[in-house]
Amino acid sequence: MEPWPIELTEVSKRYGGVRALDHVTLSAGPGITGLLGPNGAGKTTLMRIVATVLAPDEGSVRLLGHDLARAHERVEVRRRLGYMPQEPGFYQQFTAFEFVDYVAILKEMKDRSARHDAVRRALGAVGLEDVAHRKVKGLSGGMRRRLALAQALLGDADVLMLDEPTAGLDPEQRLRFRELVSQLPHRPAVLLSTHQTEDITAVCERVIVLAGGRIRFDGSPAALAETATGRVWVEQDRNEQAVLSWRMSDGRHRHIGDPPAGATIAEANIDDAYLLMAGVTAQTQGAAA
Amino acid sequence: MSWHVHEDTIEAYILGRIDDASAFSLEAHLLACASCRAAISTRVEVEGQARIWSGIRESIDRPRVGMIERALIRLGVPAHTARLLVVTPSLRSAWLIGITACLAFAAIVSSAAGETPLPFLMLAPLIPLAGVAAAFGGPVDPAWEIGVASPTGAFRLMLIRAAGVLATSAALAGLATIASPALGWSAAGWLVPSLALTVLTLVLSTVTTSVIHAATIVGIGWVAGVIVLERVASAPLAAFGPTAQLVSAVVAVGSLIALVGRRDAFERPAHL
Amino acid sequence: MRDLSDREATDEDLIAALCDGDARALRELYERHAPWLVLRLSRRCADPAIVEEVVQDTFLAVWRGAGRYRGQGEVAAWIWGIGIRRLIDRLRRHRVLSIRGDRPDPEPSAEEVVLLGVEHGDLATAMDRLSPELRAVIQATILDGLTTREAGHLLQIPQGTVKTRLMRARRELREALA
Numbered sequence: 001m002e003p004w005p006i007e008l009t010e011v012s013k014r015y016g017g018v019r020a021l022d023h024v025t026l027s028a029g030p031g032i033t034g035l036l037g038p039n040g041a042g043k044t045t046l047m048r049i050v051a052t053v054l055a056p057d058e059g060s061v062r063l064l065g066h067d068l069a070r071a072h073e074r075v076e077v078r079r080r081l082g083y084m085p086q087e088p089g090f091y092q093q094f095t096a097f098e099f100v101d102y103v104a105i106l107k108e109m110k111d112r113s114a115r116h117d118a119v120r121r122a123l124g125a126v127g128l129e130d131v132a133h134r135k136v137k138g139l140s141g142g143m144r145r146r147l148a149l150a151q152a153l154l155g156d157a158d159v160l161m162l163d164e165p166t167a168g169l170d171p172e173q174r175l176r177f178r179e180l181v182s183q184l185p186h187r188p189a190v191l192l193s194t195h196q197t198e199d200i201t202a203v204c205e206r207v208i209v210l211a212g213g214r215i216r217f218d219g220s221p222a223a224l225a226e227t228a229t230g231r232v233w234v235e236q237d238r239n240e241q242a243v244l245s246w247r248m249s250d251g252r253h254r255h256i257g258d259p260p261a262g263a264t265i266a267e268a269n270i271d272d273a274y275l276l277m278a279g280v281t282a283q284t285q286g287a288a289a
Numbered sequence: 290m291s292w293h294v295h296e297d298t299i300e301a302y303i304l305g306r307i308d309d310a311s312a313f314s315l316e317a318h319l320l321a322c323a324s325c326r327a328a329i330s331t332r333v334e335v336e337g338q339a340r341i342w343s344g345i346r347e348s349i350d351r352p353r354v355g356m357i358e359r360a361l362i363r364l365g366v367p368a369h370t371a372r373l374l375v376v377t378p379s380l381r382s383a384w385l386i387g388i389t390a391c392l393a394f395a396a397i398v399s400s401a402a403g404e405t406p407l408p409f410l411m412l413a414p415l416i417p418l419a420g421v422a423a424a425f426g427g428p429v430d431p432a433w434e435i436g437v438a439s440p441t442g443a444f445r446l447m448l449i450r451a452a453g454v455l456a457t458s459a460a461l462a463g464l465a466t467i468a469s470p471a472l473g474w475s476a477a478g479w480l481v482p483s484l485a486l487t488v489l490t491l492v493l494s495t496v497t498t499s500v501i502h503a504a505t506i507v508g509i510g511w512v513a514g515v516i517v518l519e520r521v522a523s524a525p526l527a528a529f530g531p532t533a534q535l536v537s538a539v540v541a542v543g544s545l546i547a548l549v550g551r552r553d554a555f556e557r558p559a560h561l
Numbered sequence: 562m563r564d565l566s567d568r569e570a571t572d573e574d575l576i577a578a579l580c581d582g583d584a585r586a587l588r589e590l591y592e593r594h595a596p597w598l599v600l601r602l603s604r605r606c607a608d609p610a611i612v613e614e615v616v617q618d619t620f621l622a623v624w625r626g627a628g629r630y631r632g633q634g635e636v637a638a639w640i641w642g643i644g645i646r647r648l649i650d651r652l653r654r655h656r657v658l659s660i661r662g663d664r665p666d667p668e669p670s671a672e673e674v675v676l677l678g679v680e681h682g683d684l685a686t687a688m689d690r691l692s693p694e695l696r697a698v699i700q701a702t703i704l705d706g707l708t709t710r711e712a713g714h715l716l717q718i719p720q721g722t723v724k725t726r727l728m729r730a731r732r733e734l735r736e737a738l739a
Contacts, residue, residue, distance in 0.1 A: 071552070078442070083434075088432070094376075106435070106440075113347065116350050116351075129585060135582070327593070342588070348621055
């Protein structure tokens with residue numbers, strides 16, 4: 001059987017006393033896998049480890065069949081990897097074109113005219129060809145995120161690691177982004193981290209919920225929504241027994257948790273399920289501390 | 290504009306079968322009339338138009354090459370490697386002007402002191418050290434994480450840039466040595482120590498996790514060492530004598546071996 | 562982002578977009594202005610390779626120098642000014658003898674710039690009587706707006722000759738129209 005493009009086995013990472021990742025085992029791709037979790041859940045640590053930039057304390061990571069612990073296999077992987085970091089930095093004095101060209105050089109594209117073609121394609125894919133020659137410092141926040149995405153798309157990577165790619169995008173740009181990622185012609189293995197459930201329902205075939213450094217759920221977005229079935233109800237007033245409750249536009253309150261007898265059960269959606277999972281994690285962690 | 294060139298005239302102009310008078314008339318009119326220009330553009334795909342455009346496209350896409358980058362390419366550095374070097378802050382002109390001023394100052398002070406070129410010799414090796422400190426480390430290279438995840442990798446990127454910084458610093462310090470004959474030949478004694486200090490800093494940075502910290506420690510150690518030796522030793526410039534040069538060379542080679550051994554600390558660090 | 566939903570953008574809008582580094586605006590300008598520029602330059606230089614090179618240089622100059630366009634007159638005239646001067650520079654660098662303008666095949670008529678738009682008339686007949694050399698000088702100085710010195714480079718004759726031919730052409734035209 002073909003190995004999974006992305007395979008993690010018992011991966012752990014600590015920062016001082018904090019366990020950022022706690023024995024995480026997962027395999028992913030091809031297609032788009034969403035990594036959903038609140039801030040501090042360990043998403044970025046996981047993304048960095050898979051993107052080959054951070055060494056785990058324990059466990060093994062294999063990408064495209066290569067073991068990341070070995071230097072020469074890592075280089076092989078990096079030739080076929082596109083990585084959009086959470087907070088990508090830019091050389092302000094470069095134009096958009098020059099920046100992507102620079103990354104293309106890092107990706108060992110030595111022939112100038114072939115490289116420039118690849119750069120134009122990547123900028124075209126994210127709709128930045130109009131501003132290709134504008135300096136990075138003159139680009140808006142949304143354009144910079146698209147620029148970061150363009151460098152990740154260079155050379156049709158087989159594994160795409162996109163860390164919070166939709167953060168800071170306006171609704172229209174977010175739609176465009178989802179369209180772009182879900183229509184990549186060569187169908188790479190994409191691991192996309194986000195804290196927005198809409199990104200998951202819009203583009204992901206599979207979702208992994210990470211909270212407190214552990215995997216809380218792994219399955220389809222629909223299956224994630226189902227985990228909250230029977231645990232969502234609506235009442236006029238706030239019920240303190242609920243894990244979480246919030247006021248809706250009609251003035252009533254939506255609750256998630258263990259419903260009291262006779263409660264009006266509402267249909268669960270992915271938000272409920274995610275909040276329930278994250279909320280329960282927060283509670284148990286609070287109790288443990 | 291109400292008057293327009295007749296279609297037949299445009300056709301004749303395109304085909305080059307037109308008398309001079311009509312051509313003059315049409316050419317003068319074209320400059321002022323967008324619709325007659327459009328009549329030409331829509332009618333004719335001038336031979337080579339696509340070829341000319343792709344030439345324009347390639348020229349405007351070609352990244353602007355600055356003075357330093359051009360100099361590097363002329364010295365035989367491949368264009369793509371030169372590109373990786375130009376983003377190094379310590380290879381930009383402001384930095385180079387700064388270190389030239391420092392070196393000039395040190396050379397003047399040393400020449401004026403008259404006896405030994407000690408201030409110059411003490412300062413020169415610190416210059417590549419500071420250059421390397423400014424060339425690496427998270428806040429200095431904003432796209433560092435992307436660089437680590439690339440097949441070029443952080444280690445090679447670091448070596449390329451360190452070599453660039455060392456070479457330019459050495460070239461400038463060398464020029465200062467030649468330009469100040471008063472310093473004498475002993476002034477060339479900075480070369481091996483500067484290599485040793487730079488490589489040592491890079492090795493140390495894998496432990497301190499910050500190149501700036503490593504460079505500070507090594508720099509202070511160097512200055513203190515030179516001053517102590519100068520006080521204790523019987524002959525002047527003991528820190529640059531034959532024995533000291535040999536020690537420096539051993540440190541340089543040892544550090545280089547250690548650096549290659551610590552390669553993974555650059556390639557896939559345990560901390561970001 | 563500035564909306565350049567084509568056709569509606571004026572040349573001036575496109576020039577402004579160039580200052581923002583918009584390569585698509587350059588493409589649009591190129592599509593609008595390259596065809597006539599190629600044709601017009603080809604009437605002044607018979608070597609297509611040189612014309613191609615000059616057109617390419619012209620649009621690169623437009624791209625890099627868009628900031629220098631200050632809304633003075635037509636964009637087309639500005640582009641032409643760059644193009645014809647690039648051609649002259651190019652011809653000066655490499656002495657090329659294939660210049661149109663002193664062709665041996667004289668064609669029927671010619672017109673003075675002030676009367677352009679009038680396709681036939683006394684002036685046309687008058688110009689018709691001018692020698693091709695005199696007509697070429699009229700074209701370079703009056704129509705193309707070159708200085709006598711630049712015209713000399715384009716036609717590859719000394720500046721003094723341009724001046725004397727221009728005087729002679731004017732005198733002949735005045736006499737013919739009197």
